[in-house]
Each structure stands twice: as structure tokens, then as C-alpha cells.
Amino acid sequence: MQAKQEQDTEIRERMWKEMGKSPFVMIGLVGSHEHSEPMTAQLDPDANGEFWFYTNRTNRIAKGGEAMAQYVAKGHDLFACIHGTLTEETRPEIIDKYWSKQTEAWFEGGRNDPDLMMLRFELKDAEIWEGDQSLTGMFKMLTGQTIKPSEAGRHAEVSL
Template sequence: MADNKDAPQEVAAKFLAKLAESPFIMIGLTDGEHSEPMNVKLDEDQPNALFIFSGHDNRIATGGDAMAQFVGKGHDFFACLAGEVSQETNQATFDKLWDNRVEAWFPNGKADARLNRFDISSAELWETDVSIAGRLKMLFGGTIKPSESSSHAVVDSVA
């Protein structure tokens, strides 16, 4: 895979766009618990944080160092994110991100929900947009050259 065919921040911007299209990640604390699929919310005012509504007893609710993985809807974008989960205590952020899709998971409404904040400290991002020549090689055999491959970026910020 070609490294940084696009500038790292361009790849990061593509990641945020892909995440908005399919807002699901696998996330887990690095304490040995397995990751689980969660729906994320984005707040444009806080671009290096992902927000996750959960129950108060959810395995990420204790907070701490975490890793998250993302696969784009078309399997054309992948991300591995490192960071820290904590409780978002700002009620305005909670209310801003709360919607009918979130409410459907919480029978007693907001009282059952906790808003977790995943602050991203670093990310490794892969865009697998293989060229037409590369796709033909995949179909009929052959070696895909790095220039026919994709973009890869390691970033400290997705903003």
C-alpha cells in the first residue's frame, strides 16, 4: 500500500466523511475486554472526539485507554484509532447529539443513557481505492504496484 499518496489530513478528512456515511466502530478498552460494535456521533465543533451513547453499565463506561476500528461501508476505507474514553459531562453536547435513533435504544430515555467521549490521540488510516489497472490485475492475476494502490496515513489528529 502506498504511504501518503494524499496528504495525511486529506486522508483524515476522507475518514470523517466515511464515518459519517456509516457511523459504526468496534471499540474496546485496552484492559483486555473484547471490543464491541457501537454507533458513533460526530460533533463538528470537536473533530478529534467521537461520541458514543451507552448504558451506564456498558463495558466502555468505566473509561480509560481504548482502541477502535472502522471499516467503511464499501470496504474501501479502514481505520485503527487509539485514544481515551471518558464520560462527556457537558449537558449541551448530550442534548445536541441525542436523537430518535439514539432514543430507540433507551426505553426510559435520557436517564438510561450515558454519553461517552472517545478522544483520539492517534490514528492509522487506509484508503483502498485500487486503480482500474489494479482491479484488472486482481481479476486476472498479477501484482498490484504501489502506485495503483491506495493511500495510507498515520496522524495525530483527524481534524
């Protein structure tokens, strides 16, 4: 049990590290019949259970609520499905903390655009897959042999 918890923690930490390198996710509201959409997550390495999005008040996720975000690492060797709750972020210090020229380009009125809003994604749980295959697993895949789960990478279900 201890080894499994350590592995899950290691995989979760890797997810945060990879998201820091490429913070793009697909996000949608649970129960909505609208498609998920790409968003750029604003990450804080010290905030291990939340991240943020700048958006506008007419965006399909603006009403908030229960949500799912899907993430694929740049190297396509880590995948995550993250479940949580979207809530409007109203703290000016958080809104200002992540503001950048790149963000400003999306809002005609800049930081004072009346349509600007920030959403906080509070993580509840996630399912994460690492796709690092062993050398044996890679050989089996190339030759059409059956790959054992232990040869295909690691998997974790984590509560956050």
C-alpha cells in the same frame, strides 16, 4: 515531506466524511480481554478530534480509559484503526445535542434514564487505509499479477 502531510490530511478528512455517512465502529478498551463491540458514533463536523457514544453504566467500555476503534466505510474502500481515550461526558449541552428518537429507543427511561451515560472518545492517532485501486492494480489483481503498493490505494498514519 509537504506532499505526504497534505496526503495524510486529505485521507484524514475523507475518514471523517465517510464516518459521517456511516458512523458505526467496533470499540474496545486497550488491555481488556473483552471483545470490541459495535457502537454508533455521534459526530460533530467541527469537532475534528473527538466523537461520542451513548451507552449504559454497565457496558464493558463504561469505565473508560485507553481505547481502540475500528472503522470500515460503507463502500469498503476506507479502513481505519483509531486510538484514543474514552472519558465520561458530563456536559448536559453535549448530551442533549445528539439525543434523538433512535437513541431514546435504547433507554427505557429515555433521556432521564439513571443508567444512561455518554462517553467522549478523544482521538490521539489513527492509521487509515484507502482501498481505491488503480485500473492497472485492478487488472493485475484479476489476472493474478503482483500489485505494487502505489496501485492498491493510499495509507496514512496521523496524529490527531
